Amino acid sequence: MSGMEPNARDQARKSAAEPPVVVYEGVVKRFGDFTALNGVSASVNRGEVVCLIGPSGSGKSTLLRCTNMLETVDGGRVLFDDAPLPTTESEARRVRRRMGMVFQNFELFPHMTALENVSVGPQTVLGASARSARDRAQALLDKVGLSEKADSYPNTLSGGQQQRVAIARALAMDPEVMLFDEPTSALDPETIGEVLNVMKQLAEEGMTMIVVTHEMAFARRVGNWVIVFDHGRVIEQGPPAQIFERPHEERTREFLSHLAWSG
Amino acid sequence: MNLDWSVAWQYRGMLADGVVVTILLTVLTMAISVPAGIGVMLLRQSRFPILRAIGLVYVEFFRNLPLILLVYWSFYVLPLLIDLQLSPFATGLVALCLNVTAYNSETFRAGVNSIRAGQTNAGLALGMSRWQVMRKVVLPQALRRILPVLASTWVSLFKDTSLVSVIAVGDLAHAALQVRSQTFRVLEMLTVMALIYWSLGYPQAKLVDWIHRKYGTSE
Numbered sequence: 001m002s003g004m005e006p007n008a009r010d011q012a013r014k015s016a017a018e019p020p021v022v023v024y025e026g027v028v029k030r031f032g033d034f035t036a037l038n039g040v041s042a043s044v045n046r047g048e049v050v051c052l053i054g055p056s057g058s059g060k061s062t063l064l065r066c067t068n069m070l071e072t073v074d075g076g077r078v079l080f081d082d083a084p085l086p087t088t089e090s091e092a093r094r095v096r097r098r099m100g101m102v103f104q105n106f107e108l109f110p111h112m113t114a115l116e117n118v119s120v121g122p123q124t125v126l127g128a129s130a131r132s133a134r135d136r137a138q139a140l141l142d143k144v145g146l147s148e149k150a151d152s153y154p155n156t157l158s159g160g161q162q163q164r165v166a167i168a169r170a171l172a173m174d175p176e177v178m179l180f181d182e183p184t185s186a187l188d189p190e191t192i193g194e195v196l197n198v199m200k201q202l203a204e205e206g207m208t209m210i211v212v213t214h215e216m217a218f219a220r221r222v223g224n225w226v227i228v229f230d231h232g233r234v235i236e237q238g239p240p241a242q243i244f245e246r247p248h249e250e251r252t253r254e255f256l257s258h259l260a261w262s263g
Numbered sequence: 264m265n266l267d268w269s270v271a272w273q274y275r276g277m278l279a280d281g282v283v284v285t286i287l288l289t290v291l292t293m294a295i296s297v298p299a300g301i302g303v304m305l306l307r308q309s310r311f312p313i314l315r316a317i318g319l320v321y322v323e324f325f326r327n328l329p330l331i332l333l334v335y336w337s338f339y340v341l342p343l344l345i346d347l348q349l350s351p352f353a354t355g356l357v358a359l360c361l362n363v364t365a366y367n368s369e370t371f372r373a374g375v376n377s378i379r380a381g382q383t384n385a386g387l388a389l390g391m392s393r394w395q396v397m398r399k400v401v402l403p404q405a406l407r408r409i410l411p412v413l414a415s416t417w418v419s420l421f422k423d424t425s426l427v428s429v430i431a432v433g434d435l436a437h438a439a440l441q442v443r444s445q446t447f448r449v450l451e452m453l454t455v456m457a458l459i460y461w462s463l464g465y466p467q468a469k470l471v472d473w474i475h476r477k478y479g480t481s482e
Contacts, residue, residue, distance in 0.1 A: 070384050089393070097390035107385035111403045121389040124399055173389060 019082055021046045021177060021208055022067060028075030029062050029232075036062040038232035039076065044177070044225075049209045051219035051240075054229030055255060060212040061104075063229075064179050067210065068099045081176075097125060100170025104182040106162040108154040114141060114165045115150040118172050125173070133172075140168035144198050160191025164198055171202075178202065180211040196222075216259060220244050228252045267448060271455040274442045281438030282459065284352070288424040288434060292359040293417055299360065300367025301402070307372060318368070325365040331426045333358040338430040355427030355434075363420055370412045374405030410478045414471040421464055435459060 020043035029037040037059045044050045052060040065071040066078055069085055069092045078085045080099075086092055108117050118137035122128035128136070141147050144164040154162050163183055170178060180199065184192045196218050203209060203222050213219055219226050219240060226243040228236045228251075236249040247253050271278065306318030325333070337358040342348050349357065378401050386396035428437035439456035443449055 068388055070387065093390050093392060096388055099388070101385075101388035103381060103385060105381055107381045109382065109385070109400055109404075111407065120399060121391075124395050125390040169389070 018046055020044055021081055022210070023079040024063065024066075024076070025079070026076030027063065027066060027073055027078060029059075029066060029071060030074050035232050037066070040229075040232070040234055041076075042227050042234060042237060044208065044210055046176075046208050047206045048224045049203045049211065049222055050225045050227065051223040052210065052212045052227050052229060053214070053216070053219055053243075053255075054235075055258075058229035059232040060229045061181050062232075064101075064181050064210060064212050067177075067179055068096050068101055070101075093125075097173055098175055099177045099179055100173055100175035101179045102163070102166050102170055102181065102183045104185050106154070106159070106166045106186070108162055108166055108169070110154050113151050113153055114146060114157070114168075117154070117165055118168045121169060121173050137168070137172060140171050141165070143171075144168045145194070158191055159187045160194045163187065163191075163195045167195075167198055167202075177208045177210065180209060180213070182212050182214065184213070184215055214259070216244070216256070228255065230255070266451060268451055268455075270442060270446045270448045270451055274438075274446075277438045277442060278435065278455070278459065281433060281435035282463070284433050284438075285421070285424050285435040286463075288352075288356060288359065288427065288432070289417070289421045291356055292363055292420055292424070295356075295360045296363040296367050297413070299364040300371050303364060303368035304371040304375065305397070307368065308375065322365045322368055325361045326369070328362075330358070330362050330423055331429065333362055334427055334430055337361075351427075351430050351432045354430060355424075355432040358427065359420065359424065363416065366416055367413070370409050370416065371405065373412075374409035375401055377408055378404050407478060411471065411475040414474045418464060418467050418471055421467060422460065425460075 022044040024040050024042045027037050027040040028035070040059065040063055042050075052063065054060055062071060066073050067080075073085075080095055086095060108114075109120065112120060115134065115137050118140055119128075119130075119133035122136065123130060123133040138147065138150060141150055144167055146161060146164055146168070149157060149161060149165070154165070157165065167178075167183075183199065184195050187195065192215070196215060199209070199211070199218070200222050211219070211223070221240075223240050226237065226240050227234055228243060228247075228249070230251055236243065236247060236252045238248075242248070243252060244256065247256070303318050303321055306314045307322070309315050309318070334355060337354045338351070341354065341357070375397075382400050382404070383396050386400040387393075391399065424434055425436035428434055428440060431437060436456065439452050439459075443452035446452070
């Protein structure tokens with residue numbers, strides 16, 4: 001791992017010329033007696049790749065799901081584009097259209113081909129014509145390197161291919177922010193790279209990304225900002241160089257050492 | 264014993280008409296009860312407690328009454344209740360639909376609930392409304408999954424249509440029983456009736472087995 005130079009992107013946080021696109025203010029989320037998020041505050045600037053890391057069950061995925069209202073927040077608030085997240089279903093839909101989400105288990109629609117998976121969003125939600133949605137879907141499949149798989153059904157694709165289709169599906173809505181929920185955790189080791197490469201390419205194009213991941217090499221090389229979770233709290237956040245080379249917190253060090261990460 | 268099988272041939276026209284009515288009743292009942300069953304299922308899944316209650320009462324009421332009682336009830340009570348005089352055929356159709364819709368809605372509910380929440384989340388994350396998620400994502404998958412159950416319901420229904428014969432709908436059972444009482448050829452007509460039901464029902468049952476094999480085990 002020592003051969004990797006930190007990307008220039010993570011030397012400094014994106015300038016604060018623009019207000020952050022997503023802000024978490026003391027977010028609290030409970031499931032019954034269990035407190036999944038216990039006052040999480042953080043922010044995401046436009047064009048940044050923010051990586052959420054930490055042990056399983058530490059609240060990273062829950063925070064991601066609170067970002068596009070797949071979960072409701074019990075305390076604190078989440079701001080998107082300077083406005084608190086809405087509470088009504090129809091307003092929620094408008095916000096969700098502006099965010100793409102990629103799931104750990106892909107969640108492709110099994111009764112649709114790859115192309116239909118990618119075109120169904122624009123067609124159903126944005127009212128795009130069948131033709132323009134198809135053209136755009138084909139272009140996006142090209143982008144993720146799956147142009148020849150347009151007519152394949154998900155169950156005939158490998159995990160890595162399915163996840164790339166899922167990324168294309170999310171991109172089809174032309175989102176301002178992409179949310180990745182452990183996008184490589186369900187993949188065979190040999191297909192992880194192809195998904196990370198697509199994500200890296202997106203990052204280089206300037207996409208704002210919030211990524212829950214256990215891929216420390218990705219967080220270090222592609223991330224601009226890393227947030228470390230434990231027991232529903234942020235224990236440390238900072239640029240990758242800080243988190244991976246000279247963490248301020250003992251618990252960060254501990255977590256990374258459990259992953260056999262050698263800065 | 265003196266058997267005369269020629270009565271069946273002699274009354275073949277009447278029996279054939281009965282077969283047509285039986286098939287028509289089955290097809291129409293299913294054509295109405297599948298969409299109606301989806302409707303009742305949607306009521307039961309609604310966000311609004313009052314709609315959920317209506318769906319629940321419907322299902323629990325009509326699912327737990329003997330079909331023959333529903334047939335009689337539709338025939339004698341419905342006209343008094345809403346002053347609507349339907350033909351025996353339409354009355355029988357109403358009774359069958361009330362019953363089968365209740366069953367279908369439960370079948371659809373099981374199918375919809377078997378689709379994992381992640382699929383709904385994926386649809387919602389794209390900005391779809393709950394209704395769009397249901398229509399585009401959940402229902403098509405659920406339908407595939409419950410096809411074997413719907414096929415079984417179909418075969419049961421095909422036989423259960425015989426119950427409407429009690430209100431003189433000219434279905435196969437009614438036709439055969441009519442011939443029986445006109446000719447007193449009890450054994451012959453019951454046997455012929457059994458043969459016709461069986462020879463029509465058996466291929467359908469085989470078709471259901473095939474559907475089970477093809478769709479029953481897929482993801």
